[in-house]
Amino acid sequence: MIPKPNQATQPLSKKRLRLWLKLLKASSLIEDEIRRRFRNDHDWTLPRFDVMSALSRAPDGLKMGEISKLLRVSGGNVTGIVDKLTEEDLALRVAVPGDRRAQLVRLTAKGCNMFAAHSTAHEAWIDEILGKLDENDIKDMMARLDRMNETLNDEKKNAN
Amino acid sequence: MIPKPNQATQPLSKKRLRLWLKLLKASSLIEDEIRRRFRNDHDWTLPRFDVMSALSRAPDGLKMGEISKLLRVSGGNVTGIVDKLTEEDLALRVAVPGDRRAQLVRLTAKGCNMFAAHSTAHEAWIDEILGKLDENDIKDMMARLDRMNETLNDEKKNAN
DNA sequence: CTTAAATATTTCAAGCTTGAAATCTTGATG
DNA sequence: CATCAAGATTTCAAGCTTGAAATATTTAAG
Numbered sequence: 537m538i539p540k541p542n543q544a545t546q547p548l549s550k551k552r553l554r555l556w557l558k559l560l561k562a563s564s565l566i567e568d569e570i571r572r573r574f575r576n577d578h579d580w581t582l583p584r585f586d587v588m589s590a591l592s593r594a595p596d597g598l599k600m601g602e603i604s605k606l607l608r609v610s611g612g613n614v615t616g617i618v619d620k621l622t623e624e625d626l627a628l629r630v631a632v633p634g635d636r637r638a639q640l641v642r643l644t645a646k647g648c649n650m651f652a653a654h655s656t657a658h659e660a661w662i663d664e665i666l667g668k669l670d671e672n673d674i675k676d677m678m679a680r681l682d683r684m685n686e687t688l689n690d691e692k693k694n695a696n
Numbered sequence: 697m698i699p700k701p702n703q704a705t706q707p708l709s710k711k712r713l714r715l716w717l718k719l720l721k722a723s724s725l726i727e728d729e730i731r732r733r734f735r736n737d738h739d740w741t742l743p744r745f746d747v748m749s750a751l752s753r754a755p756d757g758l759k760m761g762e763i764s765k766l767l768r769v770s771g772g773n774v775t776g777i778v779d780k781l782t783e784e785d786l787a788l789r790v791a792v793p794g795d796r797r798a799q800l801v802r803l804t805a806k807g808c809n810m811f812a813a814h815s816t817a818h819e820a821w822i823d824e825i826l827g828k829l830d831e832n833d834i835k836d837m838m839a840r841l842d843r844m845n846e847t848l849n850d851e852k853k854n855a856n
Numbered sequence: 857c858t859t860a861a862a863t864a865t866t867t868c869a870a871g872c873t874t875g876a877a878a879t880c881t882t883g884a885t886g
Numbered sequence: 887c888a889t890c891a892a893g894a895t896t897t898c899a900a901g902c903t904t905g906a907a908a909t910a911t912t913t914a915a916g
Binding site: 666 | 719724725729820823825826833836840842848
């Protein structure tokens, strides 16, 4: 007989692992669903939405490196996505007066309109998907997620 | 004066959106850190680890389609990863007696050993990263994540 | 001014991922 | 048996992502 693992008495490390797997599953399911809806309902992609979302909060534009930091993705990645947005006339690159290395990226009017529509749909999707969580659930999870992130922030600091 | 947004009185949909963004951030940070450690410490990748992990729990092997369902990734994706594992003699494809369409994938002895080492390291990393969460935090978050997933499961059922 | 280090961005190869089309096999129906 | 839908897998093009190398520019030091 193989002994049936009793989860209640598992070592803490195993419980943390199970939590991580569940957290990852939840966030993957949601992210995939959002991707799918962007693709099917708007013929659009999540990475492009994310870049436009960052730009929408910066009317004066963002430098490539700023987008990269905000979204925590590589510089090369941003180059590719902004290229696509620019080709479709949704964003444009403008020179930075004092620095010929850098460029500011800004949404065009067309880009602003498109983002407004996508953004409204996106918020509604999330509201639907997280519909079973009330104010209390949200407050609680936020606090615990913050506590999780602390560890990673600590590590980043100590990695000097 | 632009009114400062008071998060406490935001509509519930906005709060849900903020929670989603925080959840996504947390899980992305952790996943990226795990990827980085696999890459730097073991010259390995997370997708390959995931496939080996599924295989390790099935001594008799898994069909390609079963791996695909377990990991919730496309069939074509699994083909590519299993090809890589096979090339490195970590897994092998064996014929299914009654069905010439399908194949069973199994870890080799070499694959088992490699996975055991990676798996131990992986659990320790997660234990470290989630180190600030105790039994209570874990139980609580598990319950709420389950409740979130219900919505997506419901939708999948209704999507018949 | 010259040089060297630091910054900002792009290019590129390699890997992951997907959805759709293609191939081959099985099973059910007549 | 013949046909045809369903199933398992592979192939493929397109897109995202990364880290490292390459370019170009700025800044700091001497």
